[in-house]
Amino acid sequence: MTTTKPRVGLFVTCLVDLFRPSVGFAAVKLLEDAGCIVDVPRGQTCCGQPAYNSGDRADAKDIARRNLDLLAPYDYVVLPSGSCASMIRHHYPALFADDPELAVRAERIAAKTHELVSFLTDVLKVDGVSGRYKGRAAYHDSCSGLRELGIKEQPRRLLAGIEGLEVLDLARPEECCGFGGTFCVKYPEISDRMVTDKAEDVIATGADTLLAGDLGCLMNIAGKLKRMGKSIRVRHVAEVLAGVQTPPIGEAEGR
Amino acid sequence: MHPTSHAFPANARRALGDEGLQAALVKLKAGFRVKRAAAVERLPEFDALRDAARDLKDEVLRHLDFYLETFERQVLAQGGTVHWCRDAAEAREAVLAICTAAGARTVTKGKSMVAEEIALNPWLEDNGVQPIETDLGEYIIQLRDEPPSHIIAPASHLSRADVAQAFEKHHADLPKGRPLEQPRELLDEARHVLRQRFLDADVGITGANFLVAETGSTIIVTNEGNGDLTQTLPRVHIVLTGIEKVVPTLEDATLMLRLLARSATGQEFTSYTTFSTGPRRPDDLDGPHEFHVVLLDNGRSAMLGGEFQDMLRCIRCAACINHCPVYGAVGGHAYGWVYPGPMGSVLTPALVGLDEAHHLPNASTLCGRCESVCPMRIPLPKMLRHWREREFERHLQPSRSSRGLKLWAWLARRPAAYRLATGAAMGLLRALGKKEGSLKSLPLAQGWTEARDLPAPEGRSFMSQWASGRRRL
Numbered sequence: 121m122t123t124t125k126p127r128v129g130l131f132v133t134c135l136v137d138l139f140r141p142s143v144g145f146a147a148v149k150l151l152e153d154a155g156c157i158v159d160v161p162r163g164q165t166c167c168g169q170p171a172y173n174s175g176d177r178a179d180a181k182d183i184a185r186r187n188l189d190l191l192a193p194y195d196y197v198v199l200p201s202g203s204c205a206s207m208i209r210h211h212y213p214a215l216f217a218d219d220p221e222l223a224v225r226a227e228r229i230a231a232k233t234h235e236l237v238s239f240l241t242d243v244l245k246v247d248g249v250s251g252r253y254k255g256r257a258a259y260h261d262s263c264s265g266l267r268e269l270g271i272k273e274q275p276r277r278l279l280a281g282i283e284g285l286e287v288l289d290l291a292r293p294e295e296c297c298g299f300g301g302t303f304c305v306k307y308p309e310i311s312d313r314m315v316t317d318k319a320e321d322v323i324a325t326g327a328d329t330l331l332a333g334d335l336g337c338l339m340n341i342a343g344k345l346k347r348m349g350k351s352i353r354v355r356h357v358a359e360v361l362a363g364v365q366t367p368p369i370g371e372a373e374g375r
Numbered sequence: 376m377h378p379t380s381h382a383f384p385a386n387a388r389r390a391l392g393d394e395g396l397q398a399a400l401v402k403l404k405a406g407f408r409v410k411r412a413a414a415v416e417r418l419p420e421f422d423a424l425r426d427a428a429r430d431l432k433d434e435v436l437r438h439l440d441f442y443l444e445t446f447e448r449q450v451l452a453q454g455g456t457v458h459w460c461r462d463a464a465e466a467r468e469a470v471l472a473i474c475t476a477a478g479a480r481t482v483t484k485g486k487s488m489v490a491e492e493i494a495l496n497p498w499l500e501d502n503g504v505q506p507i508e509t510d511l512g513e514y515i516i517q518l519r520d521e522p523p524s525h526i527i528a529p530a531s532h533l534s535r536a537d538v539a540q541a542f543e544k545h546h547a548d549l550p551k552g553r554p555l556e557q558p559r560e561l562l563d564e565a566r567h568v569l570r571q572r573f574l575d576a577d578v579g580i581t582g583a584n585f586l587v588a589e590t591g592s593t594i595i596v597t598n599e600g601n602g603d604l605t606q607t608l609p610r611v612h613i614v615l616t617g618i619e620k621v622v623p624t625l626e627d628a629t630l631m632l633r634l635l636a637r638s639a640t641g642q643e644f645t646s647y648t649t650f651s652t653g654p655r656r657p658d659d660l661d662g663p664h665e666f667h668v669v670l671l672d673n674g675r676s677a678m679l680g681g682e683f684q685d686m687l688r689c690i691r692c693a694a695c696i697n698h699c700p701v702y703g704a705v706g707g708h709a710y711g712w713v714y715p716g717p718m719g720s721v722l723t724p725a726l727v728g729l730d731e732a733h734h735l736p737n738a739s740t741l742c743g744r745c746e747s748v749c750p751m752r753i754p755l756p757k758m759l760r761h762w763r764e765r766e767f768e769r770h771l772q773p774s775r776s777s778r779g780l781k782l783w784a785w786l787a788r789r790p791a792a793y794r795l796a797t798g799a800a801m802g803l804l805r806a807l808g809k810k811e812g813s814l815k816s817l818p819l820a821q822g823w824t825e826a827r828d829l830p831a832p833e834g835r836s837f838m839s840q841w842a843s844g845r846r847r848l
Binding site: 134137175182263298301305370 | 700704705737738747760762763767776780781785787793810811813822829830832834837846847
């Protein structure tokens with residue numbers, strides 16, 4: 121057989137890189153287990169969302185242009201985040217819409233860019249992972265993943281194969297958690313109300329674990345649950361799929 | 376109405392602390408969202424209708440002059456009059472001139488957001504004409520002397536007890552101690568009081584949900600029938616509306632009507648859908664003797680051909696408002712002007728200026744739920760971002776956050792400096808959060824830590840671990 125393995129450029133995203141490296145290594149494992157050759161482009165930093173969503177188009181373009189170069193050599197570009205994947209998939213082409221040459225390059229990168237879990241299910245046709253996780257997990261659909269990339273049942277399908285894990289639905293699954301990038305520090309009181317509602321929804325399910333595919337939402341909800349004194353374990357979905365054993369988000373070793 | 380959008384953060388804080396408002400918002404969200412979802416579920420072609428409606432309105436906006444002039448010709452042919460008004464002041468003058476010519480002392484009003492936009496009521500009062508709101512919600516807030524908090528449910532921030540209190544205070548001629556607990560009792564009393572007002576009015580003012588170019592008709596949708604009484608009983612009917620409301624044909628209007636009520640209240644159709652075409656004809660049994668259409672621009676035509684043109688597709692259904700988590704947290708008054716929620720956060724800066732309204736486009740997580748329910752497929756998050764770009768270009772943002780973002784953008788283009796800076800910062804956070812795994816407070820990040828803990832970094836960055844050769848979990 122002469123099938124060549126797809127070469128995947130993993131863009132870990134700034135939050136995973138800086139706050140939760142386990143998610144990066146979990147992504148590497150999941151991609152390799154699914155038959156990919158994984159490379160981590162050197163010099164990667166941020167996708168440019170903070171600048172883009174703050175109206176700083178010039179800086180967003182400069183950052184995006186760097187990433188177009190960085191990500192060009194791969195068959196696929198994969199990110200463990202719905203919002204960062206959507207940034208490259210939908211918003212890079214929009215950023216360069218008035219520049220024909222860059223627009224073509226942005227479209228080319230966009231077309232091969234995927235969020236991690238949906239890449240596993242929809243492109244690589246992975247229909248289950250063999251892992252174990254003891255617990256009852258509520259799943260939070262991040263807004264960009266849900267509405268910009270159509271990610272809803274893909275993580276649930278893979279999680280269904282995890283032995284010992286029961287996945288629970290939130291009562292208000294479409295509701296934003298209140299992170300919103302700089303929104304959460306610019307309008308902290310409104311963000312607080314939103315994340316409080318989300319945390320209460322999680323608590324009401326009786327779950328002992330909260331999973332999601334975006335670290336922004338996860339840090340926001342984990343931080344709120346911790347502030348409320350709840351011992352619900354918060355993890356990126358890739359951690360459970362890959363069997364990460366380190367302490368959950370916001371928890372210390374040995375606690 | 377004098378805008379207070381510049382004080383959005385303070386307005387929002389007040390709203391978050393208002394228990395009555397918070398209880399009302401919970402009810403509002405649950406009601407509208409469930410009803411809309413059910414109505415959409417029952418109409419398999421809903422999304423196809425959205426596409427058709429978007430395309431239709433885009434066509435109208437490309438040739439808005441043509442459709443408006445066609446509409447005007449038809450209104451004139453039917454014996455009506457059209458008043459073109461560039462701004463709020465011209466529209467107020469036009470309405471007052473008609474009222475004065477009719478010798479009007481009281482006017483009844485159907486619900487009209489454009490009337491709110493031009494602050495018509497205080498203007499009429501100052502000029503000796505008493506406006507009486509006849510939509511129940513509008514009537515209640517008129518008694519309470521406050522602006523609407525929602526474009527289709529103007530008194531949705533109030534409880535039944537608030538309404539009873541307003542009625543007791545203002546209907547002083549009715550017996551004290553009468554029962555005013557049940558919705559039915561409140562409704563009957565409002566009807567009783569308003570009935571005579573309908574009969575007394577010299578002029579009736581309504582808005583318009585749609586204008587039909589081919590017939591010169593105006594259309595309103597209501598659930599209370601107040602609109603019909605407002606426009607058929609008085610001698611003069613004034614339709615006060617924005618220039619973007621025109622559609623080419625009656626057929627096109629039906630397409631819009633199929634989307635409007637479902638998106639707004641979750642009804643298939645509102646109880647009343649009323650078409651007005653010119654004044655009373657000789658063989659008509661009722662209807663006004665004069666029919667005026669006041670067409671308001673007020674910043675709308677400036678949106679044509681630019682990055683905010685899509686906003687002119689809006690049919691004011693409030694689906695975006697009903698599904699917005701920020702509106703759901705703070706309600707409509709916090710936005711500080713006439714139009715709240717996502718549609719308001721796009722429209723308000725265009726109509727009152729970015730200096731006044733710069734907070735509104737920023738006060739969004741860009742969660743996208745508004746766009747996902749908009750019957751006209753208006754890309755609201757995209758336009759909120761465009762306003763942020765305009766603001767950024769003019770440096771209206773508070774300087775600390777913009778300096779921080781600028782630094783981040785600078786670092787993001789310089790991997791070596793980025794590694795150095797983030798390495799130091801994360802090392803510090805890791806040290807501070809080592810024991811607990813998260814931080815309870817952090818200087819310069821109070822915005823985060825006032826509400827929630829900050830999870831500490833798990834370990835050295837992924838990129839540095841990868842560079843040192845680690846490959847496995």
